[in-house]
Amino acid sequence: MGAIGSAYCGNSTSHSLYLFGSRARGDARPGSDYDFLVIEDRPVHTRRESVRIRRHLRGSTAPIDVIVARTDQIERYKDNPALIYHVALTQGKLCYERRP
Template sequence: MQLRCVKDGDLKRYTTDKIVGGGVAVDPKAVEDQVVERIVTHFPEVERIILFGSRARGDARPDSDWDFLIIMPSQERTIRRGIAIRQAARIRGIPMDFLVRTPSEIQEGFPMMANNILNEGKILYERPR
């Protein structure tokens, strides 16, 4: 089975002559960089982007999704923030989930899950102060 690179926009995708499970392996760094670039370009007020879950821990399977916590000031309702971020960051064929929270929501005791994300997640972007 030979691995070959397929260019899809700026994202390098690696595929084989025999695609198993309909999946396409991607370069994780390319996905992370592209998500950060797309979000920060559309939302320069973003303070932090944190990758969490199996991709951050390094135990992801090829079909695992990408989980991101986005911390940004906003007056929008949580659902609207998530929709806007999802539309800006979407990469065709890459399953992603986004939690979008304000700094005050994080400080006010965002559920225990946030503590795990903040402690174990991988910071992909932090806005310079």
């Protein structure tokens, strides 16, 4: 998790980072991926930011999925149980949160 932390925390506009899925629940199997939700305060192109983080993680032996969302997207969709944002926020573990 240190690699994603350095890719993520190097960005001072990052709001928070969540680990979710089987790794967060504690029922991961060998080879299970790490699922992360990165929340950004700034207006970013979420796909490009996801690619930037994935490039930084290139060479990692663990399979990693990174979803990037802006705070406005999270506010709009966080209560919809059909969307991954809701799952990550309600079942995931907060790994980092920028302090005001």
